[in-house]
Amino acid sequence: xxxxxxxxxxxYSLVTAFAVIGLTVGFSYFLSHRLTRGRLHGSAIAIMLGxxxxxxxxxxxxxxxxxxxxxxxxxxxxxxxxxxxxxxxxATSMGVxxxxxxxxxxxxxxxxxxxxxxxxxxxxxxxRAFGYTDAVSMTTIGAGAATFIVGPVTGTALGASSDIIALxxxxxxxxxxxxxxxxPFIAKSxxxxxPRTALIFGGLMGTTSGVAGGLAATxxxxxxxGAMTATFHTGLGCLLGPSVMYFxxxxxx
Amino acid sequence: xAIYGTALLCICVIAGMIVGKFLGALLxxxxxxxxxxxxxxxLLLICLTDWLRRRGAMRPPTEAxxxxxxxxxxxxxxxxxxxxxxxxxxxGGPAAILAGVLSVLCCLALVPVISRMGRTDDSLD
Numbered sequence: 001x002x003x004x005x006x007x008x009x010x011x012y013s014l015v016t017a018f019a020v021i022g023l024t025v026g027f028s029y030f031l032s033h034r035l036t037r038g039r040l041h042g043s044a045i046a047i048m049l050g051x052x053x054x055x056x057x058x059x060x061x062x063x064x065x066x067x068x069x070x071x072x073x074x075x076x077x078x079x080x081x082x083x084x085x086x087x088x089x090x091a092t093s094m095g096v097x098x099x100x101x102x103x104x105x106x107x108x109x110x111x112x113x114x115x116x117x118x119x120x121x122x123x124x125x126x127x128r129a130f131g132y133t134d135a136v137s138m139t140t141i142g143a144g145a146a147t148f149i150v151g152p153v154t155g156t157a158l159g160a161s162s163d164i165i166a167l168x169x170x171x172x173x174x175x176x177x178x179x180x181x182x183x184p185f186i187a188k189s190x191x192x193x194x195p196r197t198a199l200i201f202g203g204l205m206g207t208t209s210g211v212a213g214g215l216a217a218t219x220x221x222x223x224x225x226g227a228m229t230a231t232f233h234t235g236l237g238c239l240l241g242p243s244v245m246y247f248x249x250x251x252x253x
Numbered sequence: 254x255a256i257y258g259t260a261l262l263c264i265c266v267i268a269g270m271i272v273g274k275f276l277g278a279l280l281x282x283x284x285x286x287x288x289x290x291x292x293x294x295x296l297l298l299i300c301l302t303d304w305l306r307r308r309g310a311m312r313p314p315t316e317a318x319x320x321x322x323x324x325x326x327x328x329x330x331x332x333x334x335x336x337x338x339x340x341x342x343x344x345g346g347p348a349a350i351l352a353g354v355l356s357v358l359c360c361l362a363l364v365p366v367i368s369r370m371g372r373t374d375d376s377l378d
Binding site for chain 1: 262263265266269270273276277280282283285286287288289290291292294295296298299302316319320321322323325326327328329330331332333334335336337338339340341342343344345346347348349350351352353354355356357359360361363364365367368370
């Protein structure tokens with residue numbers, strides 16, 4: 001690619017991002033209609049294409065931001081970064097009914113607690129099975145299984161080694177990606193078709209990016225409900241991880 | 254004007270983030286952590302727009318300034334997916350993959366359980 005052409009994409013990176021993502025979404029809806037007759041939602045295909053792009057970007061640059069590490073696609077990192085993502089999530093709350101949130105009440109709180117507790121136990125168990133038998137490593141990997149932010153925060157607080165922290169981030173990423181891709185497929189079998197279940201789903205799964213992507217591909221009307229509880233999950237995990245969960249896991253390690 | 258709606262949205266996001274950070278600081282968490290900032294921002298936006306609507310101050314162009322961002326949500330999620338560290342996730346080794354997969358499966362299985370639990374104090378709908 002000639003340098004002057006490249007510099008247009010680099011200088012107008014956010015504009016390039018909107019164009020590239022728009023084309024990707026359009027292509028995905030085309031595939032959805034033609035290949036699956038709309039059975040696999042266009043946005044689900046778009047998210048998978050996005051993840052595929054991220055994989056190839058990562059292979060190319062060995063960076064941490066997927067396709068956004070390539071200079072001409074840097075704008076995608078800004079467009080899909082925390083700032084714009086949170087702005088868009090908050091905007092979706094225009095369609096929220098307060099009554100639904102009030103009705104969920106206790107279930108939402110329980111889902112948050114269970115959603116933090118279960119991944120820690122599962123993650124710590126897996127860590128132990130793979131030979132990481134000290135409480136700090138077990139807790140850190142368990143924290144990563146909660147979300148990829150809770151992992152490094154807990155690991156840093158407990159003084160875990162950097163390879164364990166990297167492992168915990170990887171566990172959290174696997175979770176986020178699996179939730180993004182898998183949610184539309186299992187939504188029916190777990191009754192995920194109403195605001196109440198979406199609120200509980202958000203609290204249990206926690207990963208904001210996973211929940212946001214998964215619900216968008218299932219039914220965009222459910223996004224604000226799931227996102228609202230998911231956003232409390234990370235904070236709760238960071239609070240309980242280096243304290244309660246560490247003490248609990250130390251008892252059994 | 255559309256900018257009024259967008260400004261209102263942005264003010265809510267900033268205010269929510271400040272509350273989330275403040276809550277994190279109160280709980281002595283890492284400064285990176287934000288406890289429910291998005292959630293607080295959403296509640297604030299819901300309440301403010303409701304109040305403005307009842308006062309008749311929520312004109313369609315103002316609302317359009319918020320709705321645009323809400324409608325751009327899915328493309329933003331696609332961009333977010335494209336900027337994830339997928340390579341690390343895939344090459345993270347069996348322990349990371351198993352921990353991630355098992356925690357998703359266990360939590361998914363609990364969705365209907367907790368959902369049903371919340372229903373007991375609710376009239377049939």
